[in-house]
Amino acid sequence: MLLSIRELTSGYGRVPVLRGVDLDVAEGEIVALLGVNGAGKSTTLRAVSGVLPTWSGSVSFDGTTLGGRTPEARARLGLGHVPEGRGILSSLTVRQNLRLGATARGRGARDVAQDEERLLDVFDALRDKLAAPAGSLSGGQQQMLAVARALIGRPRLVMVDEMSFGLAPILVTQLLGLVARLREESGTAFLLIEQNSAVLDIADRAYVLAGGAVRTSGPAHELADSENLVRAYLG
Numbered sequence: 001m002l003l004s005i006r007e008l009t010s011g012y013g014r015v016p017v018l019r020g021v022d023l024d025v026a027e028g029e030i031v032a033l034l035g036v037n038g039a040g041k042s043t044t045l046r047a048v049s050g051v052l053p054t055w056s057g058s059v060s061f062d063g064t065t066l067g068g069r070t071p072e073a074r075a076r077l078g079l080g081h082v083p084e085g086r087g088i089l090s091s092l093t094v095r096q097n098l099r100l101g102a103t104a105r106g107r108g109a110r111d112v113a114q115d116e117e118r119l120l121d122v123f124d125a126l127r128d129k130l131a132a133p134a135g136s137l138s139g140g141q142q143q144m145l146a147v148a149r150a151l152i153g154r155p156r157l158v159m160v161d162e163m164s165f166g167l168a169p170i171l172v173t174q175l176l177g178l179v180a181r182l183r184e185e186s187g188t189a190f191l192l193i194e195q196n197s198a199v200l201d202i203a204d205r206a207y208v209l210a211g212g213a214v215r216t217s218g219p220a221h222e223l224a225d226s227e228n229l230v231r232a233y234l235g
């Protein structure tokens with residue numbers, strides 16, 4: 001298993017949020033993590049990326065236990081994270097933003113140029129905008145930039161926090177298509193946090209989180225067919 005989360009508890013200060021989360025992502029798999037506002041989805045990603053500490057339980061990545069490692073060390077192991085709000089620096093250019101992803105992973109200039117070319121083939125809306133300030137991009141383009149940046153350095157797993165947030169349905173469909181294509185072409189695994197059930201169209205499996213624990217999980221198409229579930233746990 002690429003990512004294994006077992007009985008994970010974590011929270012903010014002394015306030016517990018995660019109350020024993022169990023979740024797996026296999027090599028090359030697209031996994032959706034669903035749940036309403038406040039369910040603990042972002043907190044799960046923060047605990048996996050190392051922004052929040054593991055209180056108890058374990059997180060392992062490709063057999064390596066992550067507890068106690070810094071976010072930078074986790075990124076070097078091949079774990080990418082697109083945080084809530086995208087983390088785009090609006091006064092820097094699109095290219096500078098892309099290259100920030102490389103610095104985090106200690107990639108050489110030549111590898112970075114290759115990665116960049118490969119990603120611009122997929123996110124071709126960004127190609128003409130490389131010299132433009134990232135703040136001038138549309139919401140959909142900024143989201144593409146955030147995802148592309150996390151993919152520089154060829155991480156094995158990228159976790160994306162609410163990729164569809166604030167985007168028109170047609171853009172959501174387009175972005176999900178690009179993620180599916182990236183997985184196809186490069187074998188990158190994705191853990192996608194969503195409140196939007198459209199993610200089930202491209203996910204292999206899905207988990208539903210509520211109150212800081214997994215309530216149900218299964219093949220994405222089975223969850224998509226369960227109308228009650230979608231109504232109860234999604235916006």
Ligand SMILES: Nc1ncnc2c1ncn2[C@@H]1O[C@H](COP(=O)(O)OP(=O)(O)OP(=O)(O)O)[C@@H](O)[C@H]1O
Nearest residue numbers: 012015017035036037038039040041042043044084
């Ligand atoms: N920085 C923080 N400090 C303190 N409490 C927080 C912080 N961030 C989130 N929480 C609390 O943790 C709980 C879970 O929040 P989390 O952001 O993980 O939920 P979520 O499922 O990602 O939903 P959302 O879509 O609102 O981000 C909520 O009760 C929230 O108030």
